[in-house]
Amino acid sequence: MAAHLLLVDDDPGIRLALQAYLEDEGFGVTTARNAIEGLELAEKHQPDLVITDIMMPQVDGYRFLQKLRALPRFRYTPVVFLTAKGQTADRIQGYRHGCDAYMPKPGDPEELVAIVRNLLDRSRQVQSEIVSLVSELNHRPAPVAIEAIDLDLTPREQEVLLLVYAGLMNKEIAGRLERSTRNVEKYVSRLLAKTGTSSRTELVRFALEHGLVSPGSAAG
Template identity: 60%
Template sequence: MPGQLLLVDDEPGLREAVQAYLEDSGFTVDVASNARDGLELAHQKLPDLVITDIMMPQVDGYQFLKQLRDDPQLKSLPVVFLTARGMTADRIQGYTAGVDAYLSKPFDPDELVAIVSNLLEKQAALRTASETDDTHNIADMARQIAEIRALLTQRGAIAQSPSPIKIDFTPREQSVLELVVDGLMNKEIARRLETSVRNVEKYVSRLFSKTGTNSRTELVRFALEHGLTR
């Protein structure tokens, strides 16, 4: 199952070889040579999965994993450790820290591809289950949005003039925001914009981050209060 990956490793030779093999296997791969740059790239690209070395200068793999798990946008990302430390105690430490898979160097590239594919398939299954739950909640969500619109209209809270705040949305983020406010769920938005549900999830996550909201209802309320929709 092709997906967008982030590879973080401070060894240039290994990094380039793994990137090339993964790309030959159909994946899109962004790379970073250290955890700091990796975290920045993760925020920019919102990858489907992260592959990282453990033994890196300044910020090691365990610290990097903690940064990912502590970040609301990134905490659910599958993470694979690539490391020369392959003792049982090391593996236990990795899994205890929350890593999804642990592969010791040297490793067979085909095994890495199999691990990555398996984790992405599990993520896809979880998203499908989530979409099913969303479908069951569409009526309730529509009711909540209708109530928010009515409440804000009654209080005169919907901005009738330029928004008092300025948020730098990309054109696609703005399009997704408009559709969320209209009450569409991710699957419907993906169909309308001719993109994948995963991409819509990324845009909605970015909207949450930029507006400081944590749910679709909060996002709709925030957008209406500040006149962020046309």
């Protein structure tokens, strides 16, 4: 089944051109003229990935992404900022608001397709690994009750754990939490030490087995 994309841009020329190109590449595409319409269509069509402009009337792309991330279904949906703003400070602001990739206008449509495919592949891989872990826990030869454990995690450690469970890397977590990558690395190291694990996969497995996260906590 083809991935479905949501494209949000107030420029009709760009909207139509990108929609045609992406559809020629095999994607299903829903377009929105502004952020308000984009939120409505996101909830209606449940896209696998969102591409959005930043400079839009009424609600800009940063605010749109903030509202989108507030919806549990879209907490981890890949988002690409497509914008004429190309300064380093603008890109940093985009990442801090939770975007996964950033492509200045005018850009090469082939590059955009490559970015989209890469993000979708990564998203599918993460979800597949989570499903495999959950399936393994649910299909053991003998029923094994989840052993709840209290590691006295701080609120920030719990937040980082959920993002690790969702498949985000340290740099992405840093952008999401508006912290430095080095700061996030310290939190991940603490989690590994507290759980006695040596890798992110082992950490996720431990968290599932001991009730620190639930299979539905990374949905979307």
